[in-house]
Amino acid sequence: MKDGANRFRSKFKTAAFILIIGLIVQATTLHWATAASFLGFIGAGAVLVLIGIAIYLFAIVSV
């Protein structure tokens, strides 16, 4: 049981870290109206956010 809680916390924190990085990337790219910032938003920000959400969902269903 304790092992399960620890695993949940570990995944939860990983999801939090990836989501925060993804959201920071998204917020940063919004400051420029360029093709590079659009690519950064989609290719890095949105991808990191989706990975973070996936890890979070995986963490809550595997508790």
Place this chain on the structure above:
Amino acid sequence: MQIQAVIAIIGITIVLIGLLAVRPSLTAAQGGKVLAFIAFFILPIVATVLGAAIHLEQSTSTTFCLSCHVMEAHGKSLYIDDKSYLPASHFQNNRIPRDQVCYTCHTDYTLFGDINAKMRGLKHVYVYYFKDTPARLTLYEPFKNRECLHCHANARSFEESIPHNMMKEQLASNQLSCLTCHNKIHNVQQVDKLKMWKGPAT
């Protein structure tokens, strides 16, 4: 204003995620679980969708189009100091919004013209970053009079012009292109040799 709102949502999300990551025990209670679901699932999706919408809206801006190196000469052509150059005269005389110069003339004024133009823009971004950009940039299809007539049709200057009146039917049906007579466009091959306008006084 829209950008600030999305950044505020992102900021709130980061704070909530940070708080829950530092104190995961908060998620033990029912309320904590709901808060975590909002912070880790709902808000990031909302931020991503709104952010993508803002980026798509920004893709209509002149800055966006000219941010690719291959478009530099086209951007420069807007400053050609010769009123017979079509894009330059439209840009310099504020006939089109300066912050959406490329988009205003190169979108299709049809039901799905807006989305088509944005999809073409996405394709251009893809080609620019992941493929070889063609040495000579060309339009997908000949420029349609519809795009010119979107503004010029029924305009007094257009209606009262004798040559336009004589060719009205042919112009409306696209049998005769506006560019047959107004044939000085971007001229990117020679733009460096032409005299340039210094731009509006700031």
